[in-house]
Amino acid sequence: MIEKGRISYLELALIMYATVVATAILYIPYVTSQHAKRDLWLSPIWGSLSGFLIVMIIVKLSKLYPGKTLIEYGELILGRTLGKIISFIYLFFLLHDTAIAFREYGEFIESAFLHKTPIIFVTGSIALSCAIAVHGGIETIGRCATIFLPIVLALYILIYVFLIPDLNVKNIFPIMQDGIMPSIKGSIAPHAWLSQFSLMSFLIPFLTNQQKVMKWGMFSVIASVLTMVFINLGNLLLFGGIISNLYFPVFEAARFISVGSFFEHIESMVIAFWVLGGFVQLSSFFYMLTLGTSQWLTLPSYKQFVLPIGFLIIIFSVWSIPSFEEMIQGMGTTMPFYFLTVQLLIPVLLLGVAVIRRKRSNSFLP
Amino acid sequence: MSCMIRPIKKTMTLMLLLCLTSIFLTGCWDRTEVNDLALILAAGIDKGKNKNIELSAQIYIPGGSQGGQQSGMSSGSSSGQSFVRSAEGETIADAMARLQEELTREVFWGQNEVLIIGEKLAKAGISDEIDFWMRHSEPRIRADVFVSKGRSKSVLGAKPELERDAAKQLRKIVKTHIGVKVTVKDLSQMLAGESAPAVLPWVEKLPPSLMDKKKEIPIINGAAIFKEGKMVGRLDDKETRGILWPRNEIKSGMITIAIDDENGYISLKLLRSHTELIPSIKNGQWSMHIKTNADLEVVQNTTKLNLFNSKVIKRSKQKVADEIEQRERLAFSEVQEKLNSDIFGFANEFQSKYPQIWKQKKDEWNEIFPQVAVSFETKVKIKRTGLATGKRQRGVEQ
Amino acid sequence: MKIGGILGVTVILVLIFLYQWPKLNKNGRKVKITFFLLMLLNWVLAVLLVIFPEMPGPGQLIDFIYKSFETFW
Numbered sequence: 001m002i003e004k005g006r007i008s009y010l011e012l013a014l015i016m017y018a019t020v021v022a023t024a025i026l027y028i029p030y031v032t033s034q035h036a037k038r039d040l041w042l043s044p045i046w047g048s049l050s051g052f053l054i055v056m057i058i059v060k061l062s063k064l065y066p067g068k069t070l071i072e073y074g075e076l077i078l079g080r081t082l083g084k085i086i087s088f089i090y091l092f093f094l095l096h097d098t099a100i101a102f103r104e105y106g107e108f109i110e111s112a113f114l115h116k117t118p119i120i121f122v123t124g125s126i127a128l129s130c131a132i133a134v135h136g137g138i139e140t141i142g143r144c145a146t147i148f149l150p151i152v153l154a155l156y157i158l159i160y161v162f163l164i165p166d167l168n169v170k171n172i173f174p175i176m177q178d179g180i181m182p183s184i185k186g187s188i189a190p191h192a193w194l195s196q197f198s199l200m201s202f203l204i205p206f207l208t209n210q211q212k213v214m215k216w217g218m219f220s221v222i223a224s225v226l227t228m229v230f231i232n233l234g235n236l237l238l239f240g241g242i243i244s245n246l247y248f249p250v251f252e253a254a255r256f257i258s259v260g261s262f263f264e265h266i267e268s269m270v271i272a273f274w275v276l277g278g279f280v281q282l283s284s285f286f287y288m289l290t291l292g293t294s295q296w297l298t299l300p301s302y303k304q305f306v307l308p309i310g311f312l313i314i315i316f317s318v319w320s321i322p323s324f325e326e327m328i329q330g331m332g333t334t335m336p337f338y339f340l341t342v343q344l345l346i347p348v349l350l351l352g353v354a355v356i357r358r359k360r361s362n363s364f365l366p
Numbered sequence: 367m368s369c370m371i372r373p374i375k376k377t378m379t380l381m382l383l384l385c386l387t388s389i390f391l392t393g394c395w396d397r398t399e400v401n402d403l404a405l406i407l408a409a410g411i412d413k414g415k416n417k418n419i420e421l422s423a424q425i426y427i428p429g430g431s432q433g434g435q436q437s438g439m440s441s442g443s444s445s446g447q448s449f450v451r452s453a454e455g456e457t458i459a460d461a462m463a464r465l466q467e468e469l470t471r472e473v474f475w476g477q478n479e480v481l482i483i484g485e486k487l488a489k490a491g492i493s494d495e496i497d498f499w500m501r502h503s504e505p506r507i508r509a510d511v512f513v514s515k516g517r518s519k520s521v522l523g524a525k526p527e528l529e530r531d532a533a534k535q536l537r538k539i540v541k542t543h544i545g546v547k548v549t550v551k552d553l554s555q556m557l558a559g560e561s562a563p564a565v566l567p568w569v570e571k572l573p574p575s576l577m578d579k580k581k582e583i584p585i586i587n588g589a590a591i592f593k594e595g596k597m598v599g600r601l602d603d604k605e606t607r608g609i610l611w612p613r614n615e616i617k618s619g620m621i622t623i624a625i626d627d628e629n630g631y632i633s634l635k636l637l638r639s640h641t642e643l644i645p646s647i648k649n650g651q652w653s654m655h656i657k658t659n660a661d662l663e664v665v666q667n668t669t670k671l672n673l674f675n676s677k678v679i680k681r682s683k684q685k686v687a688d689e690i691e692q693r694e695r696l697a698f699s700e701v702q703e704k705l706n707s708d709i710f711g712f713a714n715e716f717q718s719k720y721p722q723i724w725k726q727k728k729d730e731w732n733e734i735f736p737q738v739a740v741s742f743e744t745k746v747k748i749k750r751t752g753l754a755t756g757k758r759q760r761g762v763e764q
Numbered sequence: 765m766k767i768g769g770i771l772g773v774t775v776i777l778v779l780i781f782l783y784q785w786p787k788l789n790k791n792g793r794k795v796k797i798t799f800f801l802l803m804l805l806n807w808v809l810a811v812l813l814v815i816f817p818e819m820p821g822p823g824q825l826i827d828f829i830y831k832s833f834e835t836f837w
Contacts, residue, residue: 096822112503173718177725239551241558245500256508256551264508265476297798304788304795307780308802315809320823330823334830 002294002302003138006208011142013220014149015284016200020224022274022281023104024193025156025231025250031332032232033244036186039176040243041236043183044228047190050344051221054197057347059214062204064354070201070347071295077354084296086346091292093342097196098285099316100327100335102127105278106317107324112251112271123317126275126282127310133283134290134306138206141287145280152277155270156227159250160234162257167237190228192336197221198343202288247328286310401428404471407448408533409505410518411495412484414454414461419487419495421461422452422519423473424533448531450522458498475504480533481511481550482518482569485597493557493595499550507551510540513590513597514569521569526583535584540567545586545606546615557595559714560731563707564592565609568600593707601700608697611690612656612710614641621662623685625678630668632682637661637749645715647723653739654712658690660744664751673751687744698740708735769814777807 007015032040058070065073070090075083106123114122133140160167176183197217204213235249238256246252251267258264290309294302321327405426414420426448451468455461466473481499483492499505514521526535540547545567548556556564570587589606591599601609610616619636639660646653664673671678701707713731717724727734781803788796812819 092822096826115503170714170718174721177717177721240555242500242551242554245554245558252507255506258508297794299795299798300791301795304784304791304799305802307784308799308806311777311780311806312802312809315806315813316822319809319813319819319821322821322823326823330827334827334833337830337833338826 002300003206003291005137005139005142005206007138007142007203007206008208009212009216011145012200012203012207012213013216013223014145015141015203015280016197016217016220017223017227018145018149018152018277018280019199019284020193020196020220021227022152022277023101023108024190024224024228026108026248027104027328027331028189028193028228029232029235029243029249030247031189031328032186034186034332035188036183037177037244038172038174038236038241039183040186041172041229041232042176043187044190044194044225044232046184046187047194047228048221048225050191050340051194051197051225052218054195054344054347055200055214055217055221057344057351058198058201058204059217061347061351061354062201062210062213064358066210067205069205069292069295070198070350071292073354074346074350077350077357086349087292087296090342090346091289091296093338094199094285094289094292095313095316096320097339098282098289098313099320101282101285102313103317103321103327105282107327108248108251109271111324112248112267120314120318124314126279127286127314130279130283130286131306131310133279134287134310135303138203138287141280141283144283148276148280151273153227155273156231159254159257159270160230160238162259162263163234163238163253166256167234168240169237171237171240172233188336189331190225192331192339193228194221194224195339195343198347199284199288201347202291286313289313398472398474402471403474404469405474405476406478407531408480408482408522408536409475409478410452410482410484410514410522411458411487412517412519413486413490418454418456419458419461420452420454420484420519421458421465422450422522423465424448424450424522424531425469426477450519452519458495459502475502476506478505479509480536481509482521482536483511483513483566484518485513485515486517488513488566488590488592488597491594491596492592493562496550496554496557500554505550507549507554509550510537511548511550511553511566512536512569512586513566514584515571521571521584524571524582524584532584536569536586539586542618544618545603546589546610546613556709557592559708559711560728561593561708561713561735562595563709564595565613565707565709566590566592591701591705591707591709593705598707599700599705601697604693605697605700608693608695609701609709611639611641611658611694612643612697614639620665621686621689623682623689625669625671625681625685628669628671630670631666632664632669632671632673633666634662634682634686634748635665637663643710643712643715645712645719647716647720651739652716652734652737653741654715656694656740656742658742658744659747660686660690661747661749662686663749667752673748679748683746683748686746686748690744690746691742694742702738702740703736706732706736712738766814770811773807773810773814777803777810 028044029040032043036043061070061073062068065076068076071087074087074090077083078086102123103119105126106119109122110117110119133144197220200217204210207213231250235243235246235253238253239246239249243249251271254267254270255265257266286306286309290302290306293309294305299305321330405428406423407426408424410422410424412420412422451465453461453464453468455464462473483495487495499509500507512521521536522532524532524535526532529535529538539545546565548564548566553564553566556562566589567586568588568590569584571582572585588600588602589609590597591601607616607619616636616639620633621636622631622633624631639658641659642657644655644657646655667673673679673682701709708731712735784799788799
């Protein structure tokens with residue numbers, strides 16, 4: 001095996017949590033509120049369906065092929081040629097997804113602080129620091145996750161604790177004014193984000209124990225969904241009807257904090273801590289992509305390819321997304337279908353074929 | 367030999383890394399030093415010539431030397447800690463660019479906590495100007511918004527006695543919650559509502575005191591009422607107090623009552639109050655029940671009544687409730703009937719309770735709002751009667 | 765500007781190459797070839813992007829494929 005490091009259940013859950021939630025809290029409130037309006041906090045709950053389903057499928061697959069990632073067992077299940085093609089589609093998607101994650105990170109930093117800095121320097125410098133973590137392997141990323149994420153989580157909660165005097169509970173009424181449909185329509189973006197749990201297949205082989213992986217995977221999904229609901233609800237209570245006009249409500253909320261007229265203007269600190277979460281997220285994407293590519297090419301090691309692939313990610317982050325507006329637009333329209341077809345359909349297809357194959361070979365053998 | 371080189375190599379790498387971080391962490395393109403910034407403390411927008419917007423900014427003068435020279439004197443009231451500049455442009459952003467031309471340092475909005483809108487601009491409509499405050503990433507949406515009588519520029523230039531500048535003065539006044547307090551976020555929320563009603567504190571200048579003819583102090587005197595993003599009228603101080611109750615914004619206040627045929631008055635201080643709006647639609651009749659709970663404390667009693675007497679307490683409670691309701695009625699008659707602006711958030715209340723009916727009648731809200739029957743229910747509790755009892759010096763036994 | 769951009773990406777790629785190449789020797793030919801091809805792909809894409817910043821990319825491809833889904837929603 002290329003990777004010799006091992007991670008614990010907690011590290012797996014935390015890495016997946018960071019991978020899904022770090023950018024989700026920035027973009028989910030805006031994208032969901034476009035359809036769901038005041039029901040935006042319900043949308044992640046519908047979205048959790050994708051998360052649960054995908055975790056179930058991925059865990060099932062990893063039980064059938066222990067110690068292998070999606071790229072490896074794809075080939076075993078579908079045969080060499082077809083397997084390589086499907087794996088390539090998945091890898092290409094992963095490259096695209098990673099590029100989008102880097103771009104999301106960059107766009108946020110750009111719109112919030114560094115207006116004049118070319119985005120390529122923002123994404124490039126984080127890619128360089130992520131490359132160090134990726135070079136260190138999965139254990140490094142796992143440690144980063146265990147150290148950073150408690151801080152980041154506390155931050156998410158503290159933002160809204162400080163804002164309690166400004167929250168207005170009346171803003172959530174009327175609940176489901178136009179029925180259940182708007183919140184389901186708004187759930188398309190949470191579906192896309194939560195479908196990224198298919199990336200868990202890159203981490204499961206490196207667990208020290210494998211028995212309880214289902215429980216911890218589900219735990220991670222629930223934590224992600226709860227965070228999204230919490231963030232959406234907090235923003236709704238703070239901003240009410242104007243939430244659908246704000247691109248980064250979480251950032252605006254952080255700017256709004258003012259406790260006792262001296263504890264204010266703390267958004268720089270909030271962003272600094274948020275970047276820790278973003279770092280874990282981008283490192284894990286970066287790692288999975290590098291590992292997947294090396295496995296696809298059946299190379300003996302992935303460490304030599306960290307820098308070239310990092311460069312490729314940056315190129316893609318510029319190339320595949322023409323502008324910020326188009327990216328946001330895409331998140332609510334085409335992107336989720338893209339995410340779901342690749343991340344849900346491919347594992348479902350693999351699992352289906354694998355199960356049929358098992359049954360056949362079982363009926364032939366005995 | 368090699369054991370000598372290894373540490374050196376390590377140190378070199380470390381040094382290189384440190385150098386690299388110092389390059390990357392500063393963010394070369396957006397590097398700004400504090401002494402390259404012109405901090406805006408308060409901004410005012412007015413209507414300029416031919417549809418232009420005039421932006422006035424109160425800019426902080428960082429004067430370290432000033433404090434050193436007059437070390438013995440109070441530095442708080444020293445004049446010239448800030449100055450006001452203004453420029454005209456087609457939009458606020460345009461005006462800001464013009465303003466920038468006159469300044470040697472880069473305009474920085476991060477500390478701007480007061481926004482004053484001139485009367486003329488308020489009457490012409492403010493929705494477009496608020497967009498700048500919401501969209502631009504520098505100005506804070508927690509900034510307090512005011513409407514000034516006359517031009518906002520003159521308010522900014524005023525030099526109050528107790529506070530450093532006009533901006534600070536206004537912020538301190540709204541903090542006491544005697545008038546309405548509206549931030550950019552609140553304003554934007556109000557303007558997003560049905561028929562875009564809004565209320566903003568009204569700034570007037572206190573006439574120059576006899577002592578010092580030059581000083582004019584801005585104070586809050588009532589409120590400006592907006593409809594469809596345009597100012598349609600204003601309330602005086604008393605009426606403004608009336609709208610604070612249903613808006614649940616009243617935080618402090620003094621109520622003075624006279625009891626029937628007694629000589630003298632009882633003054634009560636408001637401790638806390640909570641108001642609830644209960645909407646109902648019956649047979650096509652829209653009505654709103656305003657339920658207020660208020661806790662008060664007696665601070666002065668110039669009557670002969672003994673406040674330990676439960677009958678007296680009961681009568682004064684009734685009196686206080688009447689007084690509160692009367693204030694509210696006064697405000698409602700002005701706002702609901704004359705100005706027809708839903709600044710109490712009735713629309714939201716009806717929408718949350720009757721979403722289906724609301725959807726059908728939404729477009730008729732302008733006609734419905736003046737017809738909404740308003741009823742009051744006020745519960746008053748007198749928590750304490752102060753530290754002294756009765757009127758000892760008169761020695762009246764009751 | 766364009767020349768500068770091309771030079772810039774070339775310099776970065778050469779630096780990556782110089783940093784990684786000595787470490788590749790022990791891993792055999794396959795790794796070397798893959799690495800070289802990857803770097804070449806990087807260079808070609810980067811140069812193309814510098815010269816034609818508006819070059820249609822994978823984003824447009826995805827939009828094209830999934831546009832029809834949008835109407836359902």
